[in-house]
Amino acid sequence: MSSTTPTTTDTAAPGELPMRMDGWTHHAKTYSNVERMTYPLAIELAEWTDSVLPFTTPNSRVLDNGCGGGVLGSAIKSLCPTVPLLSTDVSAGMISSARARAEKEHWHPPFEFKALDARDLDGVESESITHSMSQYMISLAPDPDQIAKEMHRILKPGGVLGLGTWAMVDYECFYDPMLIAARETIPDFDLPGLMHEKWTDIEKTKGALKEAGFTDVQVRPKYIEWDYPDVESVMHYVFEEGNPGVEAYKRSWVEQSGKGLDEIQPKFARAVKELYEKDGGKVLLPVKAAIWVARK
Template sequence: MSEQLSSGVRPWDLVAEGYAATGATVLAPFAAHALEYVTISSESKIVDVAAGTGLLSVAAAELGAEVQAIDLSASMIDHLVAAAADHPAITARVGDGQALPYDDNSFDAAFSLFGLMFFPDRPKGFAELHRVLRPGGTAVVAAWASAAESSLMRALFGALVAADPTAALPQPNPRSLENPRVFDAEMRAAGLLDVRIQQHTVEVQYPDATALWESLTRSSANLAVVRDEVGEEEWQRRTEAAVDHLTVTYRPNTPLRTTALFGIGTAA
């Protein structure tokens, strides 16, 4: 494990509990969509890289697949193991998606749902997905589109600024996977064929401002770090300011949209 990757574990350990509790609201529909790109049967062997708390792993197992799930965060894997208690076809372990502990040509499909996008060495992550796939197998990788395209993220960032006027808002990053050309190029450079990049948008809604704030902040690794660093007293002050802002700007049960890019490719 590289020093850079090691330093990246802490946010995911901090957020694991909240991620398990609230992340499904936004992420479960994307996990279900990812599985639509692959035909799953009782003969399918898949790997879920940067699996988090196991939304995709469990959904795939329920379709009959044998699943190997791996994540750098031990806390995430602990929650995944608990979620997979009724699914013996899921094997979970702590490990590095840039150096997968699996043999070549092991899987019919390989997934990374909002995980590979954070790897310090994305090309290595894509290469590893390709390596462990059987010829003709499918790689499916999801990454967030630009925050500017998401009314959900705009609502969150508006609340963050209301809570802390010095908060830095995300800027477009043309070198990230939010750029479809970069996404396509990195998958092809890894040796994947028939690459296509597709958008998928999900709508979510919340009963009130508090539910919106709690759901999004508890499942954000970046904000878990902020909360840990500023302390509970300051976080509660920010929460009150943010909820006050959202109470004015968000009408309960109004749908909010968020968009992801899916990269799909075939192993040579």
């Protein structure tokens, strides 16, 4: 596969829903909704990584692999403005969003952006990076074992991995109401998990990192409440904003039921209200994640 050409085919391991990886370019336009949740974790991950091996270490160079809209890069640059930073993503739309963030926040050089497939970091030399970092990409991406090997390959001996993973095989906050809503019409409706169990189950992820060659693997499990002002704003995110994972759930409904999304929307809204709405109408969606550091 070309390292600069995103895959446009549905990709899934056995027992997982297929997800269109090219959908991230479309979702880049509204990805700030996700960043409200992930930015505090990016700050903690950057600070933890820096405490293990300071970004000010001579000849440091940081990789932000699967950079998305640049929230991790922002956290890194806010902590150490002068550290050289390479931000990569398979999605041209995400690269564009990250560049726009860098301009808006006036990131201090040096920094650069490259459209690269995380499975083949073409042009990034082996043992050329001191801090190999990524946030929440590996749990969703095709062939995460290969991604981990690449992140290990480019890391200098003694370098540090800083990684964020989801700690759930599906977006539970959307999966659960979708399942409840769908089963009102189809009692045996089946909605497989979305992500790789090996890269969401904490013990299995720890083992996977060791398999990739990392040592001194440490983890901090995280529980987040992703806040929305009301059910209507959750509905807009799910049915209008194009998250590729959520799109896979919606396609599963259409394919199994033969019905349109208009059929399930009111049922989904009711399930979200019953599961997650708090006093005053605010909605708190539960999200499980983890952040990791390890060494080479």
